Amino acid sequence: MAVNAAVWVHGILGGYLMTADFCRLTTAKTGFCAAVLLVAGCATAPAPDGALIADPYEETNRFVHDINKDIDTVFLRPVAEGYGLFTPTLIQHMIANGLHHLRLPAVFINRALQGDLEEAGAALARFSLNTIIGAGGLLDPAAEMGLPYTPSDFGVTLAVWGANEGVYHEIPFFGPQTTRDVAGKIGGFLVDPTILITFGVIDVSGVVTAVDYTRTALAPVNGRHENAELIDQLLYETEDSYIAVRTGYVQSRRFEVSGEASNDLLPDIFGD
């Protein structure tokens, strides 16, 4: 059902416009992600004393943030609000289920790459169950059976492999990212089996492609709708929305990578 706890904060905090699906299309069409990687790939810098993350490109990032926020204000937020108002709740649930379902092949592969066979097996079992007895993934009987949607992505895989987090970036349309997550977006596109649909290798007389495009269009709207309160608060009720987004994104992403709040991430209020 609805959004998983692990993505509740990260999901859209992690890019109010960015979704893996959006990335897939953009990458396929323009090679945009690849260009970003070239720029970002060499960026590493230690965080200044006491700061959450190094932000050497703050000036550019803030410029991009303003653009992203404008896009949200004039386009994504109104569309998502309309979606919330005019789409029956049942349909909304089915759309959310379907979007999660189409992520599962990629989740399976990433879990396997992370060496987490238990989670890989869970993703596979969930995919099979919901495909067969969950109306092709529009319903979610697997969650009732103890197999809830647990997302993962190639950014997490890179972290498990020991890649450095890098520095902070805000990318047009994709929102907040760490250097490692930018690389994760591109790598994630390549390890997602549904790439075969995006490139037209697999299709059933246009049907599969149509689903793929619909998904690409719906994912950001669904994500914006599911996290509306959080995103509205971060973007429109803070004095400095750039810092609010950066702080929230970096922390929740680290939490997602470590799987729990590790002691290193906790503040020492008596320390310095």
Added chain:
Amino acid sequence: MMSTGMTRRAAVAAAFGCAVLTQAGGAAALSMDAAQEFVTGLITELRVLVQNNRSGADGAAEFLALLERKSALDPVGRFAMGRAWREMDETQQTAYQTAFRSYISRTYQNRFSEYAGEDITIFGATDAGQKGVLVKSHLVRPSSEPVDVEWLVDDRSGAPLLSDILFEGVSLAITLRETFGGMLEKRNGDINQFIADLGTSSGA
């Protein structure tokens, strides 16, 4: 060979751990149970506050009174200023702590009341070393998956006090420090201006 090494290391670690425990035991070693009990009590009080549906100035004052009793407001305030704390003189520090309290109560009173009808279940605790004990709970929301809420409790000031809350790994204390750092930078490091604005601002 390896197992011997491991055993010896484990034994050393255990002995060291005991020494630390004995040392801390006399002063104040917060047990997992005590920390969980503390958070249970805190949640009950928060719930009562929220259910009375006190909004506006009265509600904020009650919320602040609860925080004064149950959380380490002074150290958290100091932590939130980061390195700038040491550049402030005593008058500024006092003025800041007052402004910090008014900021916190106004900002988070509303935030907490949003969780009014939702169930919080405590399901365990982990030792966070010198940072205290991390009590783990789930916030069950009607329409979505449970949210991880963690409570950092520590008793370095004598009694158990709340020193941080983490939602899905996002720490309130760290978020405050980043926010204040940004606000200060925006005011070109003008601490007096920052304190004045903090006292009237209610964003987060």
